[in-house]
Amino acid sequence: MIVLSSDNMRIAKELDMVVFRNRLKEFAVKIGMGLVNQTKLITAASELSRNMLRYAGEGTVLIEIVNGQRQNGVRVTFSDKGPGIPDIDQAMKDGFSTGKSLGLGLPGARRLVNEFDIKSTVGKGTTITITKWKNG
């Protein structure tokens, strides 16, 4: 996959999430992504950035425009040095939550994007990468 452009941001407070969502929208608009796919991508990213803030306290997001599968897409990587997820299979199940949310964050976000990859080590942190294709 070829990376055409990218931007790195730090998420350390709630207002950073708003700035991040706006930046992500700019990237999606730049590649001509339709409104429904834009909304799905930004909603998934909103869930994941909130998780990062809530469980790890802070983290970074990398937004990239990538070319693959004969079309452009937006890839977002969420990295934190938080407590990590002990059981990823369980965390990916609908309705499972250790926090006070509905437990839709991870499985819900996965449904909204085309590619979803999660790596987590207890005590070290979590990295989640999502990709939404322009016409995905």
Next chain:
Amino acid sequence: MDKIPILKIGHFLMVAIQVDLYDRLALNLEADLVQAVSKTGARGVLIDISAVSIVDSFMGRILGNIAGMSKILDADTVIVGMQPAVAITLVELGLPLKGVQTALNVEKGMELLQQKIKITEEEEPEE
């Protein structure tokens, strides 16, 4: 600190969310609205989200909370103006806003609330 204004129109309260909501702002709105229902004795709450471009699970939960809390205080809540892309995303996310009434726009939402008070007034015995 940003604040979302709450307008009183007859028996109803109306809120138009015109800014990007962050979690604290949404929580403040929830508290302010429930307070306002109690203080004014409003019978209905209308929330216009036509300018809102994303509703994630947190925002959805707040909307559900507002409806549930207002109901306990005898006020119905109607969410109006949801963008089609937001509706599609909410269902796919797995959050179809159960228990929250919706209407296409402010006008239809007002009609819905007005019908509701009319029905309850008819049910109450005349003094």
